[in-house]
Amino acid sequence: MRWNQLVRNKPFMIGGCLLVLLLGLMVTSLFYTPYGPNDMNTAMRLAPPQASHWFGTDNFGRDIFSRIMEGSQTSFVIGTASVAIGLVIGLLIGAIAGYWGGWMDEMLMRIIDAMLAFPGILLAIMLVSVFGPGFGNTIVALGIMSIPAFARIARSGFIQYKEFAFVKAAKARGASSLRIISRHILPNMASPLIVASTMRFSGSILAEAGLSYLGLGVQPPDPSWGRMLSEAQPFIINAPWYVFITGAVITAMVLGFNLLGDGIRDGFDKKR
Amino acid sequence: MANTLLAIDELDVAFTIGGKQYPALRQLSFEVREKERVGIVGESGCGKSLTSLSVMGLLPESAAITRGQISLAGKTLSAGLREEWHSTRGRQVAMIFQDPMTALNPLMPVGKQIAEMALTHLAVTRKEAKQMALEMMAKVGLSRIEQLYGEYPHRLSGGMMQRMMIAMALICQPKLLIADEPTTALDVTIQAQILALLREMNRSTGTAMLFISHDLGVIREVCERVIVMYAGFIVEDAPVQDILENPKHPYTAALLQALPSVEKRGQALYTIPGRVPPLTERGGGCPFAGRCPRAFGICHTITPELDTGMDGHRVRCHLYVEGRLCG
Structure with a gap:
């Protein structure tokens, strides 16, 4: 994969630009937001977008742009x-x-199948309802939700590469299994893992928004795009603009990651 | 006479396919002495590579040793003991493979792969390992070694890569080097260079060699002694000159006849009719009986013993008794 090849790849560039923009907002929000994200201004409730409030204000008169910026961190x-x-867990299982294969393979893969x-999202809802909502538990639930995809990709990669001559050669010169896995197989299967x-990433962000929309994810006062969307609903x-802008930002983030992933996959695909 | 380095005694290896056992190596017995260069020759499917994998303890999952044993430098290698294999593989026995292009990790600089070998087995620092790798690269005839050290495999030619593989195999000064068709994937001029290098390495380092090939011409270049295998059996075992001048087993004779040479220029090349019987179709009797021009009655029913003649020339054929042709 060459850099100049990626630059000419449209999905990669569009996705990359969207993400750079959002990442910029996130980094800026660490130092500066136009208004305090929780500052209320009862005189300016549900104001439409204007010069002083780019994205308008919500029902408490809070600046939506500042809240979006703050929410990007989440x-x-x-x-x-x-x-x-x-x-990490998916790679380990895979x-x-x-x-090693054998009965461990059978057992682990049946568990993954069950997941x-x-x-x-149902799995995440179930986990959150067991552990309770909140920032940390949302991360754990979404992490567990991501395991099956990585485990499957890792497993197929290991099955494929353990038959390669250079892996067998490494075995023949007495390299330990840990070394073979970490130095010889993992680097070679980086591309599908990066794409996945x-x-x-976008799946998790979307799921977080979904959970928070349902009130199961990030709890007030931590800002979250998903909760903003649900708060905006009565004022549709x-x-x-409140609903539309919040939805558009979530869409941009998810689209950005998906396009970036598409672009990287095209770049890794040697047949093109 | 030098001491025995590798001793294989009555080794049977069988594949288990669908619950049934198919013997792939049978009554395999041979020795490699220290510093000796031994060739194993035979058609595809005769068990040459399986023999080398047995010695390395790298048999495929469906295959297993069912009888007999392998000992290296007086120590019996048992299939079960992992630690034993880790200290043996690479340290005492090293292996080079048919296709150097696929035997190197494409994402690791080649020099680093050589140094890794030393790091695995010897108590050396990273710096020392790098130094050893560079010295070894010079020894196998590579130039611009400092620059080559950091190159990735796709930047090298096949011959350079096979030199790298040899450097890697010999860096820990193993007692035995197994070369499984090391020149098959290379073109003819490079082939001659690599064969010369292997001979030279054997002379300078004293590493014994087990050289596997289907090409008697290549074996003749490198080895002192040759073992001819057919359908999992050793059919003949003798010094190279002896076999070339006086092949005893009809299979060896046929292999020699199939070898192209300057004298046979313009003639049609000889081929042995038929093919090696696949694993599932091997029965009793002499393994070669079905294709043998001199087969007679008992060849089809009784498997001949490996008969040792006065001069140590071993042959598995009913035509010979104590090394002498009868009938």
Whole structure:
């Protein structure tokens, strides 16, 4: 994969631009937001977008733009943390199942199958209702939800690569299993894992928004795009921009990651 | 005479397919002495590679040793003991493979892969391992070694990669090097260079070699002694010159006849009629009886013993008794 090839890839560039923009907002929000995200201004309730409030204000007169900025932190943190959890545990399961095979493989894959049988969001709802809503539990639930996808990709990669001559050669020169897995197999299967990570990232963000919309995810006062969407719902007639803008930002984030993933996959695909 | 390094005694290896056992190596007995260069020759499917994998303890999951044993430098290698294999593989026995292009990790600089071998087995620091790798790369005839050290495999030619593989195999000074068709994937001029290098390495380091090939011409270049295998059996075992001048087993004779040479220029190449019987179709009797021009009655019913002649020339054929042709 070459950098100049990626630059010419439209999905990659569009997705990348969207994400750079959102990432910029997130980083800025760490130091500065136009208004305090929880500052109320009762004189300016449900104001439409204008020069002083780019995205308008909500029913308490809070600046929507500032709240979106603040909420992006939640999205990025939850996305990163849940993908990390899913990736690490999924890789572990995939490595054990794919590299050693046998009855461990059978057992682990049946568990993964069982997890896949439920729609992801249902699984997350179930986990949150057991552990209780909140920031940390949302991350754990979404992380567990991501495990099956990574475990399956990792398993198929290990099954494929353990038959490669260079892996057998490494075995023949006495390399330990741990070394073979970490130094010889993992780097070679990085591309499908990177693609899956970007896709799961958007899946997690969307699921977080969904959980928070249902009141099961991030709890007040932590800002969240999903909860903003549910708060905006009653005012859909009086203040349509509130719903529309919040929804558009979530869409942009999810679209950005999916396009980026598509682009990277195209770049890794040697046949093109 | 030098000491015995590798001793294989009455080894049987069988594949289990669908609950049934199919013997793939039978009554395999041979020795490799220290510093000796031994060749194993035979058609595809005769058990050459399986023999080397047995020695490495790398048999495929469906295959297992059912009888007999392998000992290396006086120590019996048992299939079960993982630690034993870890200290043996690479340290005492190293292996080079048919296709160097696929035997190197595409995402790791080649020099690093050589150094990794030393790091695995010897108590050396990273720096020392790198130094050893560079020295070894120079020894196998590579130039611009500092630059090559950091190159990725796709930047190298097949010959360079096979030199890298040899450097990697010999860096820990193993007692035995198994070369499984090391020149098959290379073109002819490179092939000659690699064969010369292997001979030279055997001379300078004293590493014994077990050289596997289907090409008697290649074996002749490198080895002192040759073992001819057919359908899982050793059918003949003798010094190279002896076999070339005086092949005893009809299979060996046929292999020699099939070898192209300058004298046979313009003639049609000889081929042995038929094919090696697949695993599932091997029965009693001499394994070669079905294709043998000199087969007679008992060849089809009784498997001949590996008969040792006065001069140590071993042959598995009913035509010979104590090394002498009869009938």
